[in-house]
Amino acid sequence: MSDRPLRRRPSSFDRATLARPALEVAPSLLGAILRSRDDVGTVAVRVTEVEAYMGAEDPGSHAYRGRTTRNAVMFGPAGHLYVYFTYGMHWCLNVVCGETGVATAALIRAGAIIEGVDLARHRRPAARSDRELARGPARLASALGITGAANGTDILDDGAVTLSPGEHAPGPTSSGPRVGVSGPGGDGDRFPWRLWITDEPSVSRYRPHVPKRRR
DNA sequence: ATCATGATTTACT
DNA sequence: GTAAATCATGATT
Numbered sequence: 039m040s041d042r043p044l045r046r047r048p049s050s051f052d053r054a055t056l057a058r059p060a061l062e063v064a065p066s067l068l069g070a071i072l073r074s075r076d077d078v079g080t081v082a083v084r085v086t087e088v089e090a091y092m093g094a095e096d097p098g099s100h101a102y103r104g105r106t107t108r109n110a111v112m113f114g115p116a117g118h119l120y121v122y123f124t125y126g127m128h129w130c131l132n133v134v135c136g137e138t139g140v141a142t143a144a145l146i147r148a149g150a151i152i153e154g155v156d157l158a159r160h161r162r163p164a165a166r167s168d169r170e171l172a173r174g175p176a177r178l179a180s181a182l183g184i185t186g187a188a189n190g191t192d193i194l195d196d197g198a199v200t201l202s203p204g205e206h207a208p209g210p211t212s213s214g215p216r217v218g219v220s221g222p223g224g225d226g227d228r229f230p231w232r233l234w235i236t237d238e239p240s241v242s243r244y245r246p247h248v249p250k251r252r253r
Numbered sequence: 254a255t256c257a258t259g260a261t262t263t264a265c266t
Numbered sequence: 267g268t269a270a271a272t273c274a275t276g277a278t279t
Contacts, residue, residue: 122273126262128273176272176273
């Protein structure tokens with residue numbers, strides 16, 4: 039009934055906003071715009087799926103066993119990019135959250151391309167449809183042309199990679215647990231690590247984390 | 254559509 | 267040496 043105006047989203051992220059635990063920051067990342075530009079061109083995505091990592095509290099976090107060379111930027115100030123290499127071939131990217139010294143971050147798991155589709159297609163020839171271009175954390179990094187070279191980038195400082203709030207609220211969102219991992223505060227294995235925009239085609243259907251079976 | 258498998262580097266034990 | 271915050275591919279339903 040009230041004529042409450044649609045809440046206007048701020049035009050940029052404030053570092054203090056990101057300097058909270060990833061679980062609190064993650065909702066504001068849904069619908070946000072991640073833009074990457076280099077000599078070749080620009081690709082931007084609307085973030086559709088994120089996953090929170092809670093540092094020392096989270097056995098699944100790269101920071102669980104403390105600071106190392108690889109995870110060092112997770113311990114730095116919020117608003118920087120933590121890019122890591124995995125499975126011998128993939129880059130994945132996180133938005134560092136939390137206070138300096140607290141290693142919490144949000145993995146950007148999926149997005150919808152809103153700018154530079156041609157370049158994204160060129161970088162991801164295996165994608166059979168545009169919704170697959172940035173579906174999955176490594177695919178997203180690939181579509182954006184982000185590699186380890188971008189590790190530590192300040193994404194609030196108008197550099198090669200920038201993050202800004204989306205113009206529109208993301209609409210209905212969903213969350214899901216990651217099974218097999220204890221949540222912070224002893225919540226057991228039902229913690230909503232993942233958030234995504236409901237019914238978004240660029241998000242793969244939720245699959246419980248299955249430990250790889252030995253043979 | 255789903256399922257199984259191989260690819261291949263890095264960080265850490 | 268081993269596990270890893272994954273993906274592309276080819277087989278199968």
